[in-house]
Amino acid sequence: MAGYTESTEHPVISSLPLSHLSIEVGHFALKDIARDPRGIRAQLTHIAPLVAAFTESARLRFGRGARISTCYLIDDYFQPELPPADIVPKLLAAAADTGVRIDYLARESGCASATRFAGGEPIGEPVPIAEMVAARIVPDPAPPATGGRAPTAESGWLCNGRRSSEHDPAQAMTDRRYRPPEEFGRREHTIFLDVELWSHPNGPGRDKRWSCAFLAAVWHLLRLGMLRDHGAPVLDPLVWVPDDPAEPWPDEWSDLPAVIRLNPAAQPFAAYQTLSMLPKRYIGIEHAVRVILEHLDLDEDVVARTVADGVADGVTVPDLVSERLSHLLLDGS
Known part of the structure; x- marks a missing residue:
């Protein structure tokens, strides 16, 4: 197991490179990406100058060498019927046309469980990320x-x-x-x-169906680099190298890693702070995210490691992860 030592019988918390800021550049329904590319371009045109403004703001705050990465979360958990071969090219084309850089492309299903990849192929058992987070919930008495x-x-x-x-x-x-x-x-x-947080649509005791709010909380924890599996990060963003350049994206979302690195020159995926640019309809979800995060008993060693890394980087990192989130709510539904 990664990070395990017999001498201490405790996992060693491995280092995780961190950006200063992770910017989530919008969130669209997959059906809109598939059927309304003009509408997606219009929204991204609005987002592009906002990304530039927050990038400059981060540089003023952290210095000209501030590390800033961008990401986009694909909703394949609740809309798996629309294949990546149809969705991803349209999204990336719209982003390129409007000047919105997407460094990392993530799958919402990867917030539930993430399969490790080697040589472009899935290996081993999936890491049950959502279950790991659920096990750390401490409700208020x-x-x-x-x-x-x-x-x-x-x-x-x-x-x-x-x-x-x-x-x-x-x-x-x-x-x-x-x-x-x-x-x-x-x-x-x-x-x-x-x-x-979850339901059992197939009956009590059956597989959990995670809620959007809970997966969103996991998404923030991944972007903040707060989750470990035996001391090692629960996932590593991978560069996607298609077998056939003429058809670079598969027909099944499960054939893709949980997080794909689209930009080889990108700064780290995880960051000290997250900024999420989301439609206003997500305000309720993000309120729920804050409640969830404030009821988690996170690994103290991971928290301490992140705070210490921040000190070395000249960044003040709050102990509460909910204080490391920021949002920009966009017009429209």
Whole structure:
């Protein structure tokens, strides 16, 4: 196992190169990429100067040598029926036409589990990334405990406080007055959020169907370089070298690595801070992401390593990963 030593019986946290900033350059439905290339170009035309502005801002903050990478997340988890051979060329052509550089192309399915590749072929068992993150969830206690709903590990639901009295079991409702939900750590008034992390569409105990919010949280953790498997990064971006240059993209998403390095000269995929340029409809998802990240017991050694790397780089890295995220919400739906 990578990073394992018998002398310590603890995984050694391997070094991970980090950019100063990772910029996510939009997010489009696959059907829109396939059917509305003009609309995609119009949106990317709007995004291009924003990427340039935030790049310059990062250079002013971190110096002219600031390391900045860009990425795009393909929604193949919820829309697997549209093949990469149809989607990827159209997306990359639109990006090239509008001057939007995409250094890394990632698959949302890779946030659920990632297969390692060697020589362009998948090898070994997939790394269950989403399960690894789910195992680190620590829900807030909600005293007095009522037993009204199963714990997060069983129910797949996580909230940022105490649910209303409607969720109390009947035997606990000695006082029939309604008690509203309560956000822990609120500022005078509550903004209560209850997030579904996964479901079991094929029945209890069957395979989990991860929610968009949970996979988005995993996506941010990957971009921040916070996930390890026995001390080693859970995935390595790979340069994609097609077998047939005339048909560079396969018909199945599973035939592609979780993260592809499109730009050989790109700065590192992971970064101290992320910036996500997303349509406004994702504001609810990103609120849920923050709740999820604030309920994770991340590996302290990984956190400490990242903070120490930041010190060496002249970058102040917050201990809370939720404080390393930033967003720009774009007009339109």
